[in-house]
Amino acid sequence: MTKRPTIADVARRAGVSKGSVSFALNGRPGLAQATVDKILAAADELGWRPSNRARSLSVSKAFALGLVITRDPAVLSSDPFFPAFIAGVESVLSTRGQALVLQVVADGAEADGYRRLAQDARVDGVFLSDLRHDDPRIDLLVELGLPAVTLNSPDGESPFPAVVLDDRPGTVAVVEHLLGLGHTRIAHVAGPASFVHATARSTALVATLAAAGLSPVAVETGDFTAAGGIEATRRLLALPEPPTAIVYANDRMAIAGLGAAQAAGLTVPDDLSIAGFDDSELAEYVHPGLTTVRADPFRFGVAAAGTLNRVVDGETDVPDIELPPAELVVRRSTSAPPV
Amino acid sequence: MTKRPTIADVARRAGVSKGSVSFALNGRPGLAQATVDKILAAADELGWRPSNRARSLSVSKAFALGLVITRDPAVLSSDPFFPAFIAGVESVLSTRGQALVLQVVADGAEADGYRRLAQDARVDGVFLSDLRHDDPRIDLLVELGLPAVTLNSPDGESPFPAVVLDDRPGTVAVVEHLLGLGHTRIAHVAGPASFVHATARSTALVATLAAAGLSPVAVETGDFTAAGGIEATRRLLALPEPPTAIVYANDRMAIAGLGAAQAAGLTVPDDLSIAGFDDSELAEYVHPGLTTVRADPFRFGVAAAGTLNRVVDGETDVPDIELPPAELVVRRSTSAPPV
DNA sequence: AATGCTGTTTAAACCGGTTTAAAGGAGCGC
DNA sequence: GCGCTCCTTTAAACCGGTTTAAACAGCATT
Numbered sequence: 001m002t003k004r005p006t007i008a009d010v011a012r013r014a015g016v017s018k019g020s021v022s023f024a025l026n027g028r029p030g031l032a033q034a035t036v037d038k039i040l041a042a043a044d045e046l047g048w049r050p051s052n053r054a055r056s057l058s059v060s061k062a063f064a065l066g067l068v069i070t071r072d073p074a075v076l077s078s079d080p081f082f083p084a085f086i087a088g089v090e091s092v093l094s095t096r097g098q099a100l101v102l103q104v105v106a107d108g109a110e111a112d113g114y115r116r117l118a119q120d121a122r123v124d125g126v127f128l129s130d131l132r133h134d135d136p137r138i139d140l141l142v143e144l145g146l147p148a149v150t151l152n153s154p155d156g157e158s159p160f161p162a163v164v165l166d167d168r169p170g171t172v173a174v175v176e177h178l179l180g181l182g183h184t185r186i187a188h189v190a191g192p193a194s195f196v197h198a199t200a201r202s203t204a205l206v207a208t209l210a211a212a213g214l215s216p217v218a219v220e221t222g223d224f225t226a227a228g229g230i231e232a233t234r235r236l237l238a239l240p241e242p243p244t245a246i247v248y249a250n251d252r253m254a255i256a257g258l259g260a261a262q263a264a265g266l267t268v269p270d271d272l273s274i275a276g277f278d279d280s281e282l283a284e285y286v287h288p289g290l291t292t293v294r295a296d297p298f299r300f301g302v303a304a305a306g307t308l309n310r311v312v313d314g315e316t317d318v319p320d321i322e323l324p325p326a327e328l329v330v331r332r333s334t335s336a337p338p339v
Numbered sequence: 340m341t342k343r344p345t346i347a348d349v350a351r352r353a354g355v356s357k358g359s360v361s362f363a364l365n366g367r368p369g370l371a372q373a374t375v376d377k378i379l380a381a382a383d384e385l386g387w388r389p390s391n392r393a394r395s396l397s398v399s400k401a402f403a404l405g406l407v408i409t410r411d412p413a414v415l416s417s418d419p420f421f422p423a424f425i426a427g428v429e430s431v432l433s434t435r436g437q438a439l440v441l442q443v444v445a446d447g448a449e450a451d452g453y454r455r456l457a458q459d460a461r462v463d464g465v466f467l468s469d470l471r472h473d474d475p476r477i478d479l480l481v482e483l484g485l486p487a488v489t490l491n492s493p494d495g496e497s498p499f500p501a502v503v504l505d506d507r508p509g510t511v512a513v514v515e516h517l518l519g520l521g522h523t524r525i526a527h528v529a530g531p532a533s534f535v536h537a538t539a540r541s542t543a544l545v546a547t548l549a550a551a552g553l554s555p556v557a558v559e560t561g562d563f564t565a566a567g568g569i570e571a572t573r574r575l576l577a578l579p580e581p582p583t584a585i586v587y588a589n590d591r592m593a594i595a596g597l598g599a600a601q602a603a604g605l606t607v608p609d610d611l612s613i614a615g616f617d618d619s620e621l622a623e624y625v626h627p628g629l630t631t632v633r634a635d636p637f638r639f640g641v642a643a644a645g646t647l648n649r650v651v652d653g654e655t656d657v658p659d660i661e662l663p664p665a666e667l668v669v670r671r672s673t674s675a676p677p678v
Numbered sequence: 679a680a681t682g683c684t685g686t687t688t689a690a691a692c693c694g695g696t697t698t699a700a701a702g703g704a705g706c707g708c
Numbered sequence: 709g710c711g712c713t714c715c716t717t718t719a720a721a722c723c724g725g726t727t728t729a730a731a732c733a734g735c736a737t738t
Contacts, residue, residue, distance in 0.1 A: 006694055017718045022696055032716060052459050053396045054694030057723050062392075064440070064461075071426045082422075087410045090443040099461050101403070101438045104429040120391050122403075122438050226624040252621065259626035282591065282621065285565040287598035345724055356688045361726055371686060393724030396693050 005046040014042035025050060052097075064099040065089070065308060066123035068113035069130075071106055080251070080280035081297045088301020089127070096309070111140055118144040125312040127151060127304055128160070131196040149308040151300065152197060153320070161311060161318040163304045167197055167277075168204035170293030170326030171247075174275045175208040177291070177328060178245045181336045183273065187243035188219045189232040189253055198224075201249050201277065217243045222253045229253025233260040237272075244272060244337035251276035251283050251292055258286060258333065269335035279329050289331030299323060344385040353381035364389060391436075403438040404428070404647060405462035407452035408469075410445055419590070419619035420636045427640020428466070435648070450479055457483040464651040466490060466643055467499070470535040488647040490639065491536060492659070500650060500657040502643045506536055506616075507543035509632030509665030510586075513614045514547040516630070516667060517584045520675045522612065526582035527558045528571040528592055537563075540588050540616065556582045561592045568592025572599040576611075583676035584612035590619040590631055597625060597672065608674035618668050628670030638662060 011018045016039060023031050024039040031039075056062060067089070069082065086100065093100055101122050103113040114137065117123050125147035128137060131154050138158055141148045153162045178186055188205050191198030202219065209215055220235055222228035229252060236243055237260070248254035254276030258268055266272050268288055276283055279294035303321045310318045350357045355378060362370050363378040370378075381387075395401060406428070408421065425439065432439055440461050442452040453476065456462050464486035467476060470493050477497055480487045492501045517525055527544050530537030541558065548554055559574055561567035568591060575582055576599070587593035593615030597607055605611050607627055615622055618633035642660045649657045 007696095008694080018695080019697075019718060019720095020716090023717090026696085030716065035716080049458055051396075051694050052461065053392065053399075053401075054723090055696080057390075057392045057396050057725085058694080058696045060392075060723075086441065087443045090441070094442075094444070094455065097459065099440045099442075099456075099459070102425065102429070102441045103433075103438075104426045105433075116433065117438075119388055120436065120438070122391065226620050230624055255621055256624035259624050259628075262626035281565050282594055285569055285595035285598050286625070287601035289598075346726095347724080357725080358688060358690095358727075359686090362687090365726085367727095369686065374686080390724050393693090394726080396695085397724080397726045399693075 005048045007048070007050065010039065010043045010046055010048050013046060014039045060121075062122055062124050063097060064101050064123045065093065065305065065312070066101045066103060066114075066117045066126040067129070068103040068105060068110055068117065068126065070108070070110055071104055072108075080278050084297035085129075085301040085304075088298040088303075089305040090301075091298075092302055092305035092309070098309075110137065114140055114144060114146065118146050125149070125308045127308065132194045133196060133199070135196075147308065147311045149304050149311060151304060152200075155196060161307050162320045163300065163307050163323065164320060165295050165300055165323040166325040167200050167293075167295075168325070170277070170295070170328055171201045171204040172208045173328035174247055174277075174291070174293060175205055177330060178247070178273060178275070178334060179209075179212050179214075181245075181273070181334065183245040183337045184214060185217045185241065185244045185337070186214070187217045187236045187246045189222045189229060189236070189246060189248045189257065190219055191222060191224050191249040193221060198249055205247055217241065222249065224250050224252060226252050226256035229256035230260045233257035234264075237261065237264055237266070242272075245275070245334065246272065247275045247277075249277055251278040251280040251290060254290055254292065255280075255282060255286055258290065269333050271338055273334040273337070275334055277326075283329075284331065288333045291331045291334040292329050293326045294329050295326040296323070343390075344387045346387070346389065349378065349382045349385055349387050352385060353378045401461055401463050402436060403440050403462045404432065404644065404651070405440045405442060405453075405456045405465040406468070407442040407444060407449055407456065407465065409447070409449055410443055411447075419617050423636035424468075424640040424643075427637040427642075428644040429640075430637075431641055431644035431648070437648075449476065453479055453483060453485065457485050464488070464647045466647065471533045472535060472538070474535075486647070486650045488643050488650060490643060491539075494535060500646050501659045502639065502646050502662065503659060504634050504639055504662040505664040506539050506632075506634075507664070509616070509634070509667055510540045510543040511547045512667035513586055513616075513630070513632060514544055516669060517586070517612060517614070517673060518548075518551050518553075520584075520612070520673065522584040522676050523553055524556045524580065524583045524676070525553070526556050526575045526585045528561045528568060528575070528585060528587045528596065529558055530561060530563050530588040532560060537588055544586055556580065561588065563589050563591060565591050565595035568595035569599045572596035573603075576600065576603055576605070582611070584614070584673065586614045588616055590615035590617040590622050590629060593629055593631070594619075594621060594625055597629065608672050610677055612673040612676070614673055616665075622668075623670065627672045630670045630673040631668050632665045633668045634665040635662070 007018050007021050011021045021039050024036045105113040128148050128150045131152055133155055135154055148160045150160050150162045152164050190202045193199055218236055220232035222232045254274055258274050261268055261272050268274055276290050276292040279292045283290040283292045307321055346357050346360050350360045360378050363375045444452040467487050467489045470491055472494055474493055487499045489499050489501045491503050529541040532538055557575055559571035561571045593613055597613050600607055600611050607613055615629045615631040618631045622629040622631045646660055
C-alpha cells in the first residue's frame with residue numbers, strides 16, 4: 001500500500017508541468033496531441049486517478065447527490081419504491097464517478113437533513129421525494145441554494161425540474177376494472193392528505209367514479225402503514241352497508257387490509273375485492289394475489305438522476321420528464337361483487 | 340447567498356492568524372484562554388463552519404462511512420433490515436457530522452462497489468453486511484486498506500471487529516415452540532447456503548431438532564425472495580408425507596409460503612404451522628399473524644456505526660459487540676398439528 | 679545587560695488538484 | 709535580421725483548511 005500517485009508524479013514522469021497534466025486529463029484544448037498522449041500514457045502507467053478531495057476543493061463541487069428520507073415508516077418503507085429507486089439512481093451515478101449520500105432523519109426533521117447536506121456541502125443537488133402540498137422544502141432548498149429535482153410535480157410553482165410518473169391512469173384503470181366487474185359500492189383507503197401523490201390517487205378515484213355516476217361509499221385515510229391499513233379496513237367493514245371493493249393507496253395497506261378482511265371471516269375476492277398500489281414484491285404472492293398498479297421505480301431513479309445532473313451541471317431550463325404512467329396489474333383479489 | 344466565511348475571515352475578525360483559529364477550533368492546547376474565547380466569538384458571529392472539503396484534503400479523511408449493497412433482491416430487500424439499520428447508523432453519524440455513502444451495485448459486483456469507494460476515497464470505512472462463507476470481501480478490504488466492521492462474525496479469521504446479533508437463540512426458540520405444540524414433522528426453508536446467517540439459522544434448527552431426537556422432514560433452499568418461498572413451499576407440500584410445520588429463514592419467504600399454502604387449500608395454522616424470521620412490518624398484519632423472530636436492526640446500526648468509528652479513529656483492538664439475541668414472537672400462524 | 683526559559687502566536691509549507699496570466703518557441707512577412 | 713503572430717507550455721496563485729518550525733514576548737536568572 002504505497003501512497004497513491006499524485007498529479008505531480010504524473011507530471012514528473014511525463015516531463016511536463018502539473019498544469020499540463022490537468023489540461024490533458026480534462027480534455028482542455030491548447031495542448032499538442034503528442035503531449036496529451038504522453039501525459040495520458042504516464043498517468044496510465046502510474047495508475048493515477050485524480051483525487052476527489054482535491055478536485056472538490058478547487059472546483060467547489062462534491063461530486064455527489066443527496067437523498068433525505070425520514071425515519072417515518074409511512075415514508076421510509078414506501079417499501080418497494082426506495083430500494084429500486086436508489087438502484088436506478090446509482091446506475092447513473094456510478095458511470096459518472098458520483099456518490100449518493102443518504103440522510104435518514106427523525107420524523108419531521110427533514111429540513112435539518114437538507115440543512116446539514118447544504119452546510120457541510122456534501123452534495124451538489126438533492127432529490128425531493130414524497131412531495132407534500134405547499135411543500136416547505138422547496139423554499140428551503142431555494143434558500144439553501146441547493147439544486148434539486150422533484151419526484152412528481154409540486155402543486156405550486158417550482159424552480160426545479162420535475163420527473164413525473166403519473167399515478168392517475170393506474171388508479172383510473174383500477175376503478176374502471178372494478179366497475180367493469182359490476183361493483184358499485186367501492187371504498188377507498190387513501191394516504192395522508194398532505195402528500196401530493198396520495199391526493200392525486202384519491203381524486204383520480206373519485207373522479208372516475210363520478211364519471212360513472214357514482215361516489216365512493218367511504219374514503220378512509222390511512223398512513224401508508226400496515227397498521228393504518230388494518231384500522232381503516234375495520235372501519236369500512238363495520239359500515240352498515242359495507243363496500244364490495246376497497247381500493248388502497250398502496251400495497252402495504254392493501255395486504256394488511258386483506259389480512260383484516262380474512263380475519264373478519266370474509267373471503268377475498270368472493271365477498272370483497274381488494275386492490276393495492278405499487279406492485280410490491282409480495283403483492284404477487286399473497287393469497288389471493290393482489291390486483292394492483294405497477295410503476296417502474298428503477299427507471300424513475302435513472303430519470304431523476306439524469307435530470308438532477310443536468311441542473312447540477314449548470315444547464316438552465318432543464319425540461320421535466322414524463323415517465324410511462326403506472327399500469328394496472330390484475331390478479332385474483334378482485335372479482336365480481338357478491339350477488 | 341453571499342459566500343460563506345472562511346477561516347481567513349475569522350482570523351481577520353479576531354485579529355489572529357489562520358493557524359490560531361484552527362488551533363482554537365480543534366481545542367489544541369497552547370493558546371491563551373482569552374484568545375480562544377475571542378476566536379470562538381468571532382467564528383460564532385460570522386456563523387463560520389469549517390469546510391469539509393478543505394479539511395478532507397488536509398487531513399486525508401472523508402468524514403463519511405460507506406455501505407455497499409447489491410441490487411440482488413435476495414439481499415437488497417432483506418426488507419425490514421436495511422431501512423432500520425441505516426436509520427440506526429445515521430443516528431450516530433449525524434451527531435458527528437459524518438455522512439453515509441451508499442453504493443448499490445449490480446448482482447455479483449460488490450467488489451467493484453468497495454473498489455470505487457476506496458479509489459475515490461469517498462469513505463473512511465465500510466459496513467460489511469450479509470457475510471458469505473469465506474467471504475472474499477474481507478481480503479479485498481484488507482488489500483484496499485479500508486477499515487471495516489462486519490455485521491455478525493465471519494467464519495474465518497478477520498482483522499475487523501464484528502457486531503453480532505445472534506440469530507440462533509431465536510431459531511432455537513421457534514423450534515422449541517413448535518415441538519412444544521406437538522409437532523414432529525417440521526420442515527425448513529433455508530436461505531442460500533453461501534450466507535453465514537442463512538446457515539447459522541439452518542444449523543440451529545437442525546441441532547434443536549436433533550436434541551429432541553428428530554430431524555427435519557426436509558430442508559429446502561430458498562433465496563430469501565417471495566418467489567423462492569413459493570417454490571420451496573410447493574415442493575414441501577408435494578411430499579408424500581408433508582410437514583405439519585415449516586420454519587422459514589425470513590418473513591418474505593414465510594409470507595409467500597403462507598399464500599402458497601392457502602392457495603393449495605390448506606388452513607393455517609390448523610393444517611400447517613408457519614414461522615418466519617425478521618418480524619417485518621407485515622408479519623403482524625397478514626392473516627393469520629405470522630409467528631416469527633424479532634431482532635433490532637436500528638440498534639444494530641447504532642452499534643455498528645459506533646464500532647466502525649472506533650476503528651476509523653485509529654483505535655486498535657476494538658472489541659466485538661454482542662447485541663441482545665433475536666427473540667421469538669408468537670402469533671396465530673402456529674398451533675398444534677392436525678390430529 | 680545579557681541569557682535562558684516558558685508560554686503564545688505566527689508565517690509558511692502542505693494536502694492535490696484547477697486556473698490564470700505570462701513566458702517561450704516556431705513560423706511568417708517584411 | 710526584426711518584429712509579430714499563433715500555438716504550446718509553465719509558473720504561480722488559489723481553493724480552505726492543518727501542521728510544523730520558528731519568532732516573539734514576558735519574566736526570572738545570573
